[in-house]
Amino acid sequence: MLKYILKRLLLVFVVVLGVTVVTFSAMHLAPGDPAEMIAVARYGEDLTQEEIEWVRATEGLDAPVYIQYLGWLEHVLRLDLGKSLITYEDVLGEILTRIPATLVLAISSLILSLLIALPAGIISAIRKNTIVDNACMTGALLGVSMPNFWLGLLLIWLFALSLGLLPSFGYGSIKHLILPTITLGPSMSAITTRPTRSSMLDVLNQDYIVTAKAKGLDERTILLKHALKNAMLPVITFVGLQLGFLLGGAVIVETIFAWPGIGRLLVDSIYARDFALIQGCVLFIAVIFALANLAVDVLYAYLDPRIRYEKK
Amino acid sequence: MTLLRIEDLRVYFNARGRIVKANDGVDLEIEETEILGLIGETGCGKSILGRAIMGLLSENVEIGGRIIYKGENLLELCEARMRQIRGKEIGMMLQNPSTSLNPVLTVGEQIAEVYRYHEGVGKEEAKKKAADMLKLVGMDPKRMDEYPHQFSGGMKQRVMIAIGLALNPRILIADEPTTGLDSSMKKQILDLMSGLIKSRDVSMLLITHDLEVAKGVCNRIAVMYAGELLEIAPAEKLLSEPKHPYTQDLLDSLPRMGLNPIPGESPSLSSPPAGCRFHPRCRCRSDKCSEKHPDMIGIEAETYVRCFLYKNDKSKG
Numbered sequence: 001m002l003k004y005i006l007k008r009l010l011l012v013f014v015v016v017l018g019v020t021v022v023t024f025s026a027m028h029l030a031p032g033d034p035a036e037m038i039a040v041a042r043y044g045e046d047l048t049q050e051e052i053e054w055v056r057a058t059e060g061l062d063a064p065v066y067i068q069y070l071g072w073l074e075h076v077l078r079l080d081l082g083k084s085l086i087t088y089e090d091v092l093g094e095i096l097t098r099i100p101a102t103l104v105l106a107i108s109s110l111i112l113s114l115l116i117a118l119p120a121g122i123i124s125a126i127r128k129n130t131i132v133d134n135a136c137m138t139g140a141l142l143g144v145s146m147p148n149f150w151l152g153l154l155l156i157w158l159f160a161l162s163l164g165l166l167p168s169f170g171y172g173s174i175k176h177l178i179l180p181t182i183t184l185g186p187s188m189s190a191i192t193t194r195p196t197r198s199s200m201l202d203v204l205n206q207d208y209i210v211t212a213k214a215k216g217l218d219e220r221t222i223l224l225k226h227a228l229k230n231a232m233l234p235v236i237t238f239v240g241l242q243l244g245f246l247l248g249g250a251v252i253v254e255t256i257f258a259w260p261g262i263g264r265l266l267v268d269s270i271y272a273r274d275f276a277l278i279q280g281c282v283l284f285i286a287v288i289f290a291l292a293n294l295a296v297d298v299l300y301a302y303l304d305p306r307i308r309y310e311k312k
Numbered sequence: 313m314t315l316l317r318i319e320d321l322r323v324y325f326n327a328r329g330r331i332v333k334a335n336d337g338v339d340l341e342i343e344e345t346e347i348l349g350l351i352g353e354t355g356c357g358k359s360i361l362g363r364a365i366m367g368l369l370s371e372n373v374e375i376g377g378r379i380i381y382k383g384e385n386l387l388e389l390c391e392a393r394m395r396q397i398r399g400k401e402i403g404m405m406l407q408n409p410s411t412s413l414n415p416v417l418t419v420g421e422q423i424a425e426v427y428r429y430h431e432g433v434g435k436e437e438a439k440k441k442a443a444d445m446l447k448l449v450g451m452d453p454k455r456m457d458e459y460p461h462q463f464s465g466g467m468k469q470r471v472m473i474a475i476g477l478a479l480n481p482r483i484l485i486a487d488e489p490t491t492g493l494d495s496s497m498k499k500q501i502l503d504l505m506s507g508l509i510k511s512r513d514v515s516m517l518l519i520t521h522d523l524e525v526a527k528g529v530c531n532r533i534a535v536m537y538a539g540e541l542l543e544i545a546p547a548e549k550l551l552s553e554p555k556h557p558y559t560q561d562l563l564d565s566l567p568r569m570g571l572n573p574i575p576g577e578s579p580s581l582s583s584p585p586a587g588c589r590f591h592p593r594c595r596c597r598s599d600k601c602s603e604k605h606p607d608m609i610g611i612e613a614e615t616y617v618r619c620f621l622y623k624n625d626k627s628k629g
């Protein structure tokens with residue numbers, strides 16, 4: 001098991017290294033002269049060529065690209081993501097201050113989504129092709145097709161503007177958490193309901209379920225003990241991916257609700273053309289994503305004895 | 313004494329508009345402490361018969377006839393009563409042990425839960441009983457905390473036997489208990505099963521398409537073809553003087569007899585041939601065979617056959 005985790009960890013490292021190459025080259029291959037963009041971002045449009053050259057020299061942008069990359073990578077490996085080009089704040093520090101907000105929102109929406117998706121998926125599977133099933137599946141379809149920004153704005157309009165019950169934006173109390181969570185949770189649950197249902201249906205058709213029935217066990221035991229754990233295995237992959245997305249910052253929702261998380265930071269840094277901050281955010285999000293995947297694999301191995309023992 | 317009596321059992325699946333007659337008018341009795349073999353080509357409806365007895369068929373199915381056990385018609389019992397019968401009165405081992413054990417539960421738990429559920433005993437007690445059961449089927453009870461994938465095919469089959477017999481049922485339905493096992497393992501499993509069954513006075517319905525298997529252990533053998541029974545007879549009699557041309561061909565197709573596969577294909581269960589279902593492949597057919605459907609008739613003591621070659625007014629009714 002330990003060897004298995006170490007192997008996966010090595011893979012995470014390789015993935016992240018790949019991501020650094022991609023982010024770095026994306027930044028430098030993008031049209032436009034980075035030195036000029038930085039200078040514009042800092043000092044405004046009104047620039048002379050000398051000023052641009054000065055920025056180029058101080059930021060090390062005159063060296064060959066691979067030297068720049070290696071220099072940057074060296075810093076990254078020492079957990080130094082550089083300083084914001086605009087505020088001169090430490091990029092890693094900036095990201096770390098945004099983590100709590102993203103984490104809170106991620107966890108609350110994930111919990112809400114699972115509270116909806118798992119029962120809905122399981123019930124639709126058991127009551128296949130009944131009204132209940134159709135209702136759940138229609139709900140899921142609606143949830144998937146409803147864009148987050150639209151639902152978010154609708155909720156703001158209803159609960160904040162019309163009814164005045166909840167704050168429309170900001171961060172800091174449970175009340176602030178409600179609307180973003182309701183925007184994210186149900187739409188995520190819409191994604192998980194369908195795989196939960198099909199996985200459950202698949203499991204309920206397995207021979208070992210017939211064996212369980214042939215033992216005379218009741219439906220509850222068969223569902224909760226014999227079917228659920230097996231049915232959850234493929235669903236975990238979906239949930240892990242979603243968690244990865246959320247921890248990388250739910251960009252749209254964080255923007256709509258002015259939620260001070262990673263996603264918002266990324267959007268702001270893009271608007272400000274703050275290359276260092278963009279690079280830092282993208283890298284951070286990639287690492288989180290890879291780690292979430294690792295967590296899924298480990299959980300998978302924990303739940304499925306076939307993998308657990310094979311990889312011992 | 314008859315323990316279980318199946319009367320005119322019909323199992324019709326509705327498969328996208330087509331009616332699949334998986335069992336079509338099956339009459340069969342399981343006597344006390346006998347081993348009854350049920351043989352026939354693949355897809356003829358053997359497993360469906362087993363599942364019908366257990367009340368474990370899918371929803372898209374229509375079931376007719378009666379299955380009488382201890383004075384009750386199993387087909388009319390409510391689910392709650394049926395649950396008391398499953399496992400406790402009638403046990404079942406499914407066709408494929410490697411898919412029939414739950415991959416995420418330990419084998420010990422898969423046996424022990426039966427005791428907790430049906431007998432209401434505590435965790436420790438149930439575990440002890442499960443260990444005893446494993447010992448009984450020739451396994452090391454120390455391995456009870458292992459998962460199914462850690463066992464070989466023969467071992468898994470032993471676990472299935474332990475589950476099937478855990479509550480000491482009156483009847484054990486064993487569906488192809490030896491498929492996928494090599495011949496020495498086959499013999500071990502069969503010996504184990506018939507030994508346990510005899511010592512515990514259990515009757516067994518042994519479903520197989522392997523005549524060699526049926527031969528060694530069965531008291532009586534029923535031959536199934538395209539959803540209906542063609543012949544029922546005591547085992548030695550059926551093997552030494554098979555009556556129905558299909559049974560004769562089936563015996564000829566044994567490897568020992570030189571492997572003469574029966575020409576033609578098994579008929580479709582949704583539109584079986586008119587008249588005798590076997591007639592298109594039969595060596596002895598006459599015009600009558602394609603026109604009239606033969607009844608099952610008793611021709612000798614305990615011997616029944618569904619074929620116009622035989623005459624007897626002692627209809628089985």
Ligand SMILES: Nc1ncnc2c1ncn2[C@@H]1O[C@H](COP(=O)(O)OP(=O)(O)OP(=O)(O)O)[C@@H](O)[C@H]1O
Pocket residue numbers: 325326327332334352353354355356357358359360361370407521581
């Ligand atoms: N749910 C279902 N819907 C439609 N047809 C079905 C269904 N289940 C089984 N059948 C059909 O019933 C027939 C009998 O199946 P059964 O499993 O009893 O065969 P079998 O005699 O056990 O064969 P084998 O030796 O391969 O196990 C098959 O032809 C199968 O196609």
Ligand SMILES: [Mg+2]
Pocket residue numbers: 358359360407487
């Ligand atoms: Mg079968």
